Amino acid sequence: MALHGREAELKELGELVDGPEDRSGVVLRGEAGIGKSALVAETAAAASVAGLRVLRTAGAEAERNLAYAGLHRLLHPVRAGVAELPAPQRDALRTALGLADVGEPSAYLVGLAALTLLAEEAAAKPLLLVAEDVHWLDRESADVLAFVARRIETEPIVLVATLREGTPSPLLDAGLAPMVLDRLGADEAADLLDAVAPHLAPAVRTRLLTEAAGHPLALTELPLGLADFDGLDPVLPLTERLERTFTARVTGLPAATRMALLVAALNETTALAETLVATAWVLRTDTVEPEIFTPAVEARLVELSAGAVTFRHPLMRSAIPAAATPAERRRAHLALVEALRDQPDRRAWHQAAATAGPDEIVAGELDRAAERARYRGGAGAAIAALEQAARLSEQPGHRTERLLKAAELAVESGRRETAERLVRAANPVGKQHRATASRLLSEFEDGVREDPARVAELAVTAEAVAAEGETAAALRILWSAAMRCFWTEPGGAARKALLDVADRLPVADDDPRVVAVTAYVAPFERGDLVLRRLKKLAGETGADPEVDRYLGSAALQVGAFDLAARFSAAAAPGLRAQGRLxxxxxxxxxxxxxxxRLG
Structure with missing residues (x-):
């Protein structure tokens, strides 16, 4: 895959490969996952094409205390040439590489031997030396590489090293040209994400771009963990590679600091006071001071400002919980439940996260949170809350109802795949639930592709549901059937059956749903009646966008274009604000x- 947003760096590295005798090399610096290795891979490929031999080494955290481990990896392919070195150099290098034991080798002689060996190899074929993650190289190998780097300016050898930003290394003072990698710009980040994950839902794509913040590794790796991600959970799923990348600096911190970081990561806001209260609860102490974060600040993981604790990279917020144990995450969530007693919606989510099995009380809290989210315009958040509530439901019927309610919101939000997934997960059994599921699966196309006989079947279903006292559900089914009457002709008998059911429902004659059903089913036969009721309801626009939408559609069916324009204009802002796309x-x-029509 082509690199995005790195054209200038690739050009400079390409020029380096084309004329290795002109410069000693480059040290690429940047945060973890910024794309250093990708640039090195492109450079190595270009070097091979240009006729250079590529020798590689890389620092490994597990080998940091093994002297010359990195140098051994670099020189292993050319080890046969060691025998041709001058005796002092040969003995020093063989000892350093564990091939002989003739006393402690001189660091100077080891460096000189490595330089001589590489120069001899380069005389036959120019060399590209690649040293990745030099911040993890053992110090002895790093010193030898720095020694070599200072002395290869006139040799057909070039060294490309990668170093994590903010870490020391002897190579920083070895005469290598610095190349600092920044994050990708908005356009480049979007291009990269679209290249690796071209079919993301818009909401997920937007959330991922925001969270990744131009970080190339995040943009390429995060989509691999998004199979069941709906873009709403405050913690993004991480691949194992990202988890390793972003948690390496956490493991060495004090236990209390790690717990404070976990609480901060699970907290949806950056409010320092909330995090400190919750951390005090989980640590079973009266108070916790901001200084608990000092080790994390020194490790460049977080920043403290006026009343806020902020992660230096957004993905740390996901990586830290991913690396914690389930018991640790549960304690942190329960601590936030205690700290957020005056914020029911956030509290409900943390209660759910801390609950492993069914709990109808927590499910009810999520139900109420979903309703509040819906009226604040958060249809997506409402769907997620209902899904969580379904997971915690103690009764199968409650679980099905909540999933179907979430599916209804998904239909209203234009999320077809989500709606279909939720209907399947609901596994409806009863007559009413099956009817609701069937209606939802066909609402995206108003049953256009169905047999017109389906309208009569829906009339029978609506009547049966109404007989069980489920008036609202019966009206939903009638509305779905009425929409079908616009696209197909079901016949007079089917239309009459729908009207009969609507007439017998225990609702007011001017109920907007009944008015809309009547307008669609019998626009000619009952047009005058519909028009009178519409005029009566016209003074109540703006109270409920869904009601206004029903009435706008009804007015259109009977040719009342002025009323249709009025109702629909009133409906649009509310539907837009609620995210019911x-x-x-x-x-x-x-x-x-x-x-x-009105001109």
Whole structure:
């Protein structure tokens, strides 16, 4: 895959490979995962094409205390040439590489031997030396590489090293040209994400771009863990590679600091006071001071400012919980439950995260959080809350109802795949639930592809559901059937059956849902009646965008274009604000059609 946003760096590294005798090399610096290895891989490939031989080494954390381990990896392919070195150099290098034991080798002689060996090899074929993660190289190998780097300027040898930003290394003072890698710009980041994950849902794509913040490794690795991610959970799923990348600096911190970091990572806000209160609870102490974060600040993991604790990279917020044990995460969530007693929505989510099995009380809290989210315009958050509530439901019927309610919101939000997934997960059994599931799966196309006989079947289903006292559910089914009457002709008997069920429902004659059903099913036979009721309801626009949408559609069916424009114009802002993007285009279409008719 082509690199995105690194054209200037690739050009400079390409020039380095083309003329290795002109410069000694480059040290690429940047944060973990910024793309240093990708640039090195491109450079190595270009070097091979240009006729250079590539020798590699890389620092490994497990080998930091093994002297000359990195040098052994670099020189192993050319070890046969060691025998041709002058005796002092040969003995020193063989001892350093563990091939002989003739006393402690002189660091100077080891460096000189490595330089001589590499120069002899380069005389036959120019060399590219690659040293990755030099911050993890053993100190002896790093010193030898620095020694070599200072002396290869006139040799057909070039050295490319990678170093994590903010870490020391002898190579920083070895005369290598610095190349600092920044994060990708917005356009480059979007291009990279689209290249590795071209079919992300818009909301997930936007969230991922925000969280990754131009970080190339995050952009390429995060999509691999997004199979079940809906873009709403405060903690992004991480691949094992990202988890290793972003938690390496956490393991050496004091236990209390690690726990404070975990609480801060699970807290949705950066509020320092909340995190300190919750941390005190989990550590079973009266108070915790901000100084608990000092080791994390020194490790460049977080920053403290006026009342806030902020992770230096957004992905640390996901990496830290991923590396914690389930018991640690549960304690941290329970601590936040205690700290957020005056914030029911956030508290409900932490209660859910700390609950392993069914719990109807917590499920009910999530139900209420979903309702509040819906009316704040957070249809997506409401769906997620209902899914969590379903997971915690003690009764199968409650679980099914919550999943179908979430599916209904997904339909209204225009999320077809989510709606279909939720309906399948609901596994409806009862007559009403099966009818609801069937209706939801066909609402994206209003049953256009169905047999017109389906309308009569829906009338029978609506009547049966109404007989069980489920009036609201019966009206939903009637509305779904009425929409089908616009696209297909089900016949007079089917239309009459729908009207009969609607007439017998225990609701007011001017109920907006009944008015809309009547307008679609019998626009000619009952057009005058629908018009009178619409005029009566016209003074109540703006109270409920869904009601206004029903009435706008009803007005359009009976030719009341002025009323249709009025109702649909009132519906659109509310539907847009609530994120109900499956319903909004319908209201806008009614509004546009009506205004065209009105000139």
């Amino acid at each position: 499956g319903l909004l285009p319908r209201a806008l279409a009614v509004q546009a059609w009506s205004r065209v």
